Amino acid sequence: MSLFQYFFRKFARYSLVIFAIILLNFCIPRLMPGDPITYILGEDIYYVAPEQIEELKKEYGLDRPLLEQFKLYMARLVRGDFGYSFSFGRPVIYVVLEKLPMTLLITIPSTFMGIVIGAYLGIFTGWRSESVFKRLLTNFILLVYSIPSYWLGMIALLIFSLKLKLLPLGGAPPLDSDLTTFISHLILPIATLTIFTTAYNAVIMRGVTKGISEEYFVMTALSKGLTKIHFLNRHLLKPSLPPLIAISAIEFGFAFSGALIVEIVFSWPGVGLMMLEAIIARDYPLLQALFTISALIVVLANAIADILCILVDPRLRSDF
Amino acid sequence: MRLELLGIAIISFFIFTAIFAPVIVGLIPHDKSEPYSPPSKNNLLGTNDIGEDVLVELIYGSRVSMFVGLTSAFVSTIIGSFVGIISGYYRGFLDDFFGGLIDLFLVLPALPLMILLAAYLEPSVWNIILVIALLWWPNTARVVRAKVLELRESQFVEGLRCLGANDLYIITRHIIPNVSDLLFANFTLSVARAILLEASLSFIGLGDPTYESWGSMLHYSMKRGGLLNGAWWSFVPAGICVSLATMSFMLFAMGLEDRKKRTKAIGLEV
Numbered sequence: 001m002s003l004f005q006y007f008f009r010k011f012a013r014y015s016l017v018i019f020a021i022i023l024l025n026f027c028i029p030r031l032m033p034g035d036p037i038t039y040i041l042g043e044d045i046y047y048v049a050p051e052q053i054e055e056l057k058k059e060y061g062l063d064r065p066l067l068e069q070f071k072l073y074m075a076r077l078v079r080g081d082f083g084y085s086f087s088f089g090r091p092v093i094y095v096v097l098e099k100l101p102m103t104l105l106i107t108i109p110s111t112f113m114g115i116v117i118g119a120y121l122g123i124f125t126g127w128r129s130e131s132v133f134k135r136l137l138t139n140f141i142l143l144v145y146s147i148p149s150y151w152l153g154m155i156a157l158l159i160f161s162l163k164l165k166l167l168p169l170g171g172a173p174p175l176d177s178d179l180t181t182f183i184s185h186l187i188l189p190i191a192t193l194t195i196f197t198t199a200y201n202a203v204i205m206r207g208v209t210k211g212i213s214e215e216y217f218v219m220t221a222l223s224k225g226l227t228k229i230h231f232l233n234r235h236l237l238k239p240s241l242p243p244l245i246a247i248s249a250i251e252f253g254f255a256f257s258g259a260l261i262v263e264i265v266f267s268w269p270g271v272g273l274m275m276l277e278a279i280i281a282r283d284y285p286l287l288q289a290l291f292t293i294s295a296l297i298v299v300l301a302n303a304i305a306d307i308l309c310i311l312v313d314p315r316l317r318s319d320f
Numbered sequence: 321m322r323l324e325l326l327g328i329a330i331i332s333f334f335i336f337t338a339i340f341a342p343v344i345v346g347l348i349p350h351d352k353s354e355p356y357s358p359p360s361k362n363n364l365l366g367t368n369d370i371g372e373d374v375l376v377e378l379i380y381g382s383r384v385s386m387f388v389g390l391t392s393a394f395v396s397t398i399i400g401s402f403v404g405i406i407s408g409y410y411r412g413f414l415d416d417f418f419g420g421l422i423d424l425f426l427v428l429p430a431l432p433l434m435i436l437l438a439a440y441l442e443p444s445v446w447n448i449i450l451v452i453a454l455l456w457w458p459n460t461a462r463v464v465r466a467k468v469l470e471l472r473e474s475q476f477v478e479g480l481r482c483l484g485a486n487d488l489y490i491i492t493r494h495i496i497p498n499v500s501d502l503l504f505a506n507f508t509l510s511v512a513r514a515i516l517l518e519a520s521l522s523f524i525g526l527g528d529p530t531y532e533s534w535g536s537m538l539h540y541s542m543k544r545g546g547l548l549n550g551a552w553w554s555f556v557p558a559g560i561c562v563s564l565a566t567m568s569f570m571l572f573a574m575g576l577e578d579r580k581k582r583t584k585a586i587g588l589e590v
Contacts, residue, residue, distance in 0.1 A: 151558075154538070258431075291433055297429075
């Protein structure tokens with residue numbers, strides 16, 4: 001299989017996934033009970049004259065056959081038209097793109113920290129996991145894994161902001177704030193998210209490490225008398241990198257979803273807080289765009305992971 | 321293993337509480353008091369935003385969590401094992417189709433999709449179960465499919481075919497018994513996941529408004545100033561319950577897994 005073929009295959013696969021996401025998004029409002037136009041207009045439907053509703057239906061092509069509706073829908077999407085958010089009174093795409101950087105600001109650092117700390121914790125606990133300390137640590141990670149992230153966020157707020165009064169109660173830092181204020185607003189959301197991505201990663205890496213530690217090359221490396229650190233870094237971390245990268249992509253989606261809820265706790269003005277407003281207002285176009293965009297982000301992360309895997313894993317390249 | 325027993329003990333405790341909730345509530349003091357009054361003799365865990373006893377809410381909340389957790393895990397295990405067995409055993413077109421579907425679902429961000437569906441549907445316990453089951457079955461299907469793929473190539477299945485056993489017989493008498501351990505462990509994990517997901521949906525405000533659940537207790541505490549007033553009793557116990565319930569099912573699943581030494585097979589890592 002040539003490199004080109006490999007990429008072509010992956011590309012075809014991801015195109016199919018993206019198509020499926022769009023199709024799903026197209027179908028959901030049409031499968032739900034009630035007239036799709038009510039989902040587009042929201043509460044405004046009560047203030048619009050019946051003739052105008054008919055007109056709007058024509059404009060959205062809702063009076064035409066499904067296949068044609070789908071074509072129209074695709075044509076809109078290609079132009080970046082995700083519909084109109086009635087609760088924000090603006091096209092959906094602007095609302096989402098405006099809030100997205102704030103969410104990424106807390107998602108990206110916590111994903112990276114979670115991957116690094118989690119990978120080491122996972123390798124540490126997965127490698128010869130007999131000692132009492134390691135077993136305790138494993139169970140502690142499992143405990144963190146079962147705690148709802150938003151609840152931990154609430155506890156953090158209670159302790160650090162309300163009782164100790166060390167950190168702000170939430171919200172985004174003001175635009176003219178200095179560096180310390182800026183960071184103080186970021187600490188709690190990022191810390192909360194990091195704890196969860198760490199636990200998630202540690203659980204996975206523990207499994208990977210356990211699998212790898214039974215392989216023969218590990219035994220060889222050990223019988224050569226390599227030092228522990230050298231061994232862990234060169235012989236254990238390296239072969240576990242490809243699965244780690246693949247998982248990190250899924251992880252990013254997980255962290256993104258997690259951020260949506262954690263934002264609510266810290267009133268962090270990102271996509272999550274906007275989602276909450278959209279839910280309360282039953283702003284369906286906005287919720288749909290949110291799903292589409294987060295799905296696209298996950299697909300993109302997966303595609304990047306595929307490319308990175310080729311770079312770190314010589315076994316994949318040798319096939320070409 | 322001791323931890324497994326701890327898991328079983330906690331699960332039994334919550335299920336017992338859920339079943340006998342009205343009886344237990346009758347045994348404890350629970351007068352209506354001032355909103356957000358701290359724990360006292362009359363309200364062992366204080367009161368919430370409308371002056372209701374937190375402990376009583378917790379006890380009734382266990383019903384929602386246990387019911388949603390067990391039912392949606394059951395439904396998703398049924399769907400997942402059906403799809404997994406069919407596509408793993410028959411391969412071919414069916415496998416291409418279902419395999420693609422499973423892959424697709426595993427890539428989709430579950431929470432935003434769940435929120436979207438839950439927002440469209442009427443908020444009710446049954447719809448929450450539907451949404452969770454609808455999005456969780458691919459996890460079971462993936463694991464079951466992998467195991468069935470392995471089984472169908474095994475010698476005893478080949479032997480059965482040579483003896484002239486038909487597919488239905490092989491599946492019901494030999495494949496299903498061989499994946500049942502896996503299914504049970506996976507079911508237990510699914511319950512843990514479902515309890516967390518229900519709590520998340522309720523926390524966002526998409527829960528069933530007619531029942532108080534642990535998630536909705538957190539929701540109201542956040543929304544109506546319980547947290548900002550420092551009324552820790554309005555949200556700390558509910559979160560502990562969610563975590564304990566989730567963890568106990570995970571410990572149980574891990575115990576099952578340890579016993580069978582199939583760390584990779586049941587997909588605990590994902």
